[in-house]
Each structure stands twice: as C-alpha cells, then as structure tokens.
Amino acid sequence: xxxxxxxxxxxxxxxxxxxxxxxxxxxxxxxxxxxxxxxxxxxxxxxxxxxxxxxxxxxxxxxxxxxxxxxxxxxxxxxxxxx
Amino acid sequence: xxxxxxxxxxxxxxxxxxxxxxxxxxxxxxxxxxxxxxxxxxxxxxxxxxxxxxxxxxxxxxxxxxxxxxxxxxxxxxxxxxxxxxxxxxxxxxxxxxxxxxxxxxxxxxxxxxxxxxxxxxxxxxxxxxxxxxxxxxx
Numbered sequence: 001x002x003x004x005x006x007x008x009x010x011x012x013x014x015x016x017x018x019x020x021x022x023x024x025x026x027x028x029x030x031x032x033x034x035x036x037x038x039x040x041x042x043x044x045x046x047x048x049x050x051x052x053x054x055x056x057x058x059x060x061x062x063x064x065x066x067x068x069x070x071x072x073x074x075x076x077x078x079x080x081x082x083x
Numbered sequence: 084x085x086x087x088x089x090x091x092x093x094x095x096x097x098x099x100x101x102x103x104x105x106x107x108x109x110x111x112x113x114x115x116x117x118x119x120x121x122x123x124x125x126x127x128x129x130x131x132x133x134x135x136x137x138x139x140x141x142x143x144x145x146x147x148x149x150x151x152x153x154x155x156x157x158x159x160x161x162x163x164x165x166x167x168x169x170x171x172x173x174x175x176x177x178x179x180x181x182x183x184x185x186x187x188x189x190x191x192x193x194x195x196x197x198x199x200x201x202x203x204x205x206x207x208x209x210x211x212x213x214x215x216x217x218x219x220x221x222x
Binding site for chain 1: 198
C-alpha cells in the first residue's frame, strides 16, 4: 500500500520535500511505518526518532490504527521556548 | 476563540475580545520575537504550521482549559510567516471573575501550546545561517 506522509520544518528540510510516498503493507504499527519511511528516505534517520506521528490530525499512540486513507504527518518537536 | 493568521497581531483587539462585565480580571500574554538568544543575534523568524491539526489542537486546549479553570472568555491568536524582532507571534487573553484563574489558565495555555500545537519556527540568525528550532534535537 502506498501511503502519503506530510513533512514539516526540519523533516521537510532534510527530506527535501513536503510530501513523501512510502510503500508500507497494512495493517502496520507505528514502528512498521517508521521503518518504511526510513527505507524510502534515509535522510530522515537522525530526525525521525525525535518526532511524533499524527494520524488524521491527532497525535498517534501505539494503539492508533493506520488505514489506507489515513492522513499521516511527521510532527517534529514543537518550537518550545524556555520558561 | 482560536485564530491562526498571517497578519500582524492587534493585541488591543485580542484584549477587547475577551472583556466582559462579569470579569474582574483580564490577562494578556504576548510571545514576542527576541533579537538575542544567548550570544546569538536573530534577524527574523519564520513560522510554519500544520494548519488543520493546529486548529484542532488549539480548540482542544481551549476545551481542556475551560474544564480546569472557571474562566469567562479565552482568545488564542497565533501568527505565521515572517516576523521581525519585537513583533508578537502569539497572543493569549483570558478573562475570569477572579485573577488567579486568568493567570493560571493563561500560563497553562502558552506552556501547553508550545508542546502540542504543530507550529514551528525557523531562526534566521544574524550570521546568515537558518535553523529550525526543535527542542531536544539540537545539533
């Protein structure tokens, strides 16, 4: 199954694109998804472990199901700021 | 109310949007662009957003805040795009009958916004380099 992955900020910068097409058999866990992304785009190797995933505009948890029509995004750490 | 905008934030309008005759307190927080971080100078910042998710996350913040604090009105306005030092990137205003709720709620809103709302900033350093700011991912 081909999944579309949205990229932002440093993930977009490293990958050189705002949207990635990744081949990933379903059903898949987030670990499977991460592996599939790194196979397609090794440039994200240093970045991805620090990021969260969003599925359908919500932060994904280990229980979140990925469907063929899910909207998937890589969410790098948000801009933060010292207190 | 929640707003994501490409325009300059009108802080007076944000303040007025939460005012209410039942309120005894109105708290306004502005997040403004710093020209200096440590020993590095900043020429400008660029803010980028995953808009559909950011709106949902901001609405969820408002809902949770209203469950936790007895407040009257909440306004969160975040600006995107290119900002110069001194300009506000985010404004949060809260009104409540008594001040402790407005202060606590406003503090929680900005702290949580900076963890869970997918809006990112890029530092355009004065030495000519550019860098996305991602806490925990330096280097």
